[in-house]
Each structure stands twice: as C-alpha cells, then as structure tokens.
Amino acid sequence: MTWIALIFILIWLATFVTGQLLFKRAMDFSSAAGFRDRRTIFTLGVGILIMTISFCLNLGLLQRFDLSYVYPFQGSSIIIIAVLAAIVLKEKLTPRLIVGTLLIAAGVVLVSIS
C-alpha cells in the first residue's frame, strides 16, 4: 500500500465516522423537536454532505483494491465510533459492549491484513 492510499483511507474513515455521529445527533434532535427543526435539518444536511464525500472516496478505493481487502478498513471505525458515541453523545459503554466491540474490531483488522 502506498502513502497516498493510506491517506485516502484515513480521510475516508474520518468522513465516515463524522457522518455517523452527525446522523445520530440529527436523529436525537428529530426525536426531541421533529424533522422540521432547524438543528435536525442542519445536522442531517452536513452529515449527508460528509457521507457523500466518504462515498466518493470509497468508490476511488474500490477501483484500486479488492472489496474484501478495502472494506474491512471501515471496520476499524467500530472502536472510534463506540468511543466517540460515549464521549460526544453520552451513550453508556458497558464492559461487555467494550469487549465485544474490541473483538469485532480485531476480527475485522485480521481480515484486512490477511
């Protein structure tokens, strides 16, 4: 893998994680104030924009690598998202959830390096 590939994969991961957090935040806003709420629309809009960038980067990566090789990199976002969900969204992380999440991430990383 070249440096440019690594950079694009990292940007892809960052946009994907940010998009997911914005989606969840938008749905929290929509539950509290409905879909016409300004915060819901803004957060969802930014989330969709960032996810679109992530999607384009995904296509670029898929053109160069096997899907079964590229895709598992997204799996490393599991830990990042779980941690940020606890910090940013104040969700509760139980020990069991942490262990399960780490195992999934380890499995996915193993798939990606094999």
Add this chain to the structure above:
Amino acid sequence: MPVNRQSSASAARTSDRPTGFRNPWFQFVLNIVGVVIYELLLKAGASATADSAKSWSWIGINALASPLTWLAIVVIIVDLVIWLYILRYIPLSIAFPLSRTVDVLVPISCWLILRETISPLRWCGIALAIVGLIIVAKPAAELEQRL
C-alpha cells in the same frame, strides 16, 4: 445531568416503539442486507470503469459511468433512510458494532459471488468478528428487554 436527560429521552422515545415491519430490529436486518447488496454493486460498477492511470480517479467519479454504480446509489439512499430510522431507537454504540455483521457477510459474499479468494487468516478474522458480534448482541438483547 446530560446523561440522565438523554436516558429518559431515550426511554420516552422507545416506550412507544413500533412493532412488525416498522420494528427497528427488523429494519436493522433489512439495512444489513442492503449494505451487502450495495457494496457488491459498487465493487462491480467501480471495477467496470476502473482507470488507475488517471490521478484524479482516486475520488471515484468515473465509476458513475456504470449503471451498476447508480443502482448501488439507489440502494444506498434507501439504506440511509432505514439507518436513520434505526438510529432514532437504538444507541449508536450498540447499533454500529452490530452493523459490522456486514464485515463478515461482505467477504463471504465476495468469495461466493465475485470469486475473490479468502485466506485461512482471513477466515480466522471473520470467526473472531462473529464472536464479538455475539457478545455485543447480549447488551442489545438487554436493551430490547428494557424497552
């Protein structure tokens, strides 16, 4: 306390949670199936239009020349709506790890449909991910009981 506010808000949201087709867990399964379908379509569309000689091909725009990519986009949009619906009812820290079921299903689908090869080490990784998914499924089941 923000945490308590959020917990009570979640409880209020989920107390009148829909059942049947609109059940978030049923939609969750649909979402995973959708992800597997659009990933395979994207790979097929991207491969059909790949031209790595162009430096700007990293952004993947030329993949839009394939109808398969557009079909994938339709599935992605439907899947996004389903995912947003799921997030209204299920915490991200549970929903997202469980959604990684696709990390197991996609390589297996690649092996079955696209004839890509899977090494023994990759099979071990898939097995490890499955164990993790089973462990995460327990908090999800407990969440379900509380709802």
